[in-house]
Amino acid sequence: MSDPLRHLPWDGASRPFTIGMRPIALADWIEVDARLGVYLDEKARLEAADLPTIFRAERGTGPAQQELLDILVGNLVAHQAETHRRDGDRIELPTAGRTIDLGADGPPLLTASRLVQEDICLMRRTDEGWRLAAAALAFPSSWRLADKIGRPMNAIHAPVPGFAGRMDQMVTRIFDNLAPSQPVERFNWSLYDDDRLHHPEPHPKSWRGTDGLIDPARVHVRVERQTLIKLPRSGDIAFTIRVHQGPATLLAGTRSGRLLADDLDGLDGPQRAYKGWSADADDLIALFRGGTAL
Numbered sequence: 001m002s003d004p005l006r007h008l009p010w011d012g013a014s015r016p017f018t019i020g021m022r023p024i025a026l027a028d029w030i031e032v033d034a035r036l037g038v039y040l041d042e043k044a045r046l047e048a049a050d051l052p053t054i055f056r057a058e059r060g061t062g063p064a065q066q067e068l069l070d071i072l073v074g075n076l077v078a079h080q081a082e083t084h085r086r087d088g089d090r091i092e093l094p095t096a097g098r099t100i101d102l103g104a105d106g107p108p109l110l111t112a113s114r115l116v117q118e119d120i121c122l123m124r125r126t127d128e129g130w131r132l133a134a135a136a137l138a139f140p141s142s143w144r145l146a147d148k149i150g151r152p153m154n155a156i157h158a159p160v161p162g163f164a165g166r167m168d169q170m171v172t173r174i175f176d177n178l179a180p181s182q183p184v185e186r187f188n189w190s191l192y193d194d195d196r197l198h199h200p201e202p203h204p205k206s207w208r209g210t211d212g213l214i215d216p217a218r219v220h221v222r223v224e225r226q227t228l229i230k231l232p233r234s235g236d237i238a239f240t241i242r243v244h245q246g247p248a249t250l251l252a253g254t255r256s257g258r259l260l261a262d263d264l265d266g267l268d269g270p271q272r273a274y275k276g277w278s279a280d281a282d283d284l285i286a287l288f289r290g291g292t293a294l
């Protein structure tokens, strides 16, 4: 099982607003940790409350959804035997206190998302680029599925500074050339003022106390570990997003905190504005460098 804070993306390997992808072993594709039950309970709560908020699929994606489910189940049984056990058509998750019926009615992608802490998007190649064709997305970081479903990568990333043009073209080429069944990973990180998993709202910044100073206890680091794997039969790509979170107080003043501060320092004006940090960046940099209350 993985340590919830093991992905410190400011170790120099992943810079914000860069592509930063590297191949990983199939055994490392999916990450399971001690909070599996917490994530799955929250997915179930969101699913019961309003399914279309967290799940959408275009017509014609059924076979690819099933292909993804089959690959995921095979991977979990092979590499996460401690937490995922197959018993006929059922997967038992003893550490989460759940059993998932693989034969249940409903979209296979939804069944897949009930097995893992990751969210899963299905990307499909069209003439206008790679499009978001289906998604089980319970834990978005400041975006809504309804706004992005069916749209190509350039439209999905329209608000992201620097994505249009070269980065878009490079990403399309990388997606086109992904080797089937060879997963790759990349990271994004952000700062929030709470540790809710379901976070569709824009980047928030109500982390200042009544004295106007940033309260370090209100700053939470949210890391997204993202993976891509090309499905060999359909040619679609499964894009997974796994949220890891931790309080800033754990990092402030440490080597990781200083590296994060350096990354923050390196963001340009549009990048800071996109993140909602224009007014706070200097104080956040001081917090992560020094580890003292501001």
Ligand code: HEM
Binding pocket: 016, 017, 018, 019, 021, 121, 123, 132, 142, 143, 148, 156, 157, 159, 160, 171, 186, 188, 189, 190, 239
């Ligand atoms: C290698 C591939 C990709 C790259 C390089 C990339 C890059 C980025 C970057 C730099 C951001 C802004 C990050 C930040 O907040 O720090 C972003 C945001 C985002 N990405 Fe990606 N991305 C990739 C794949 C995808 C895929 C496959 C999806 C499909 C759903 C996706 C959906 C989004 C969304 C919805 C946002 C938020 C956009 C908004 O603010 O409205 N990304 N991406």
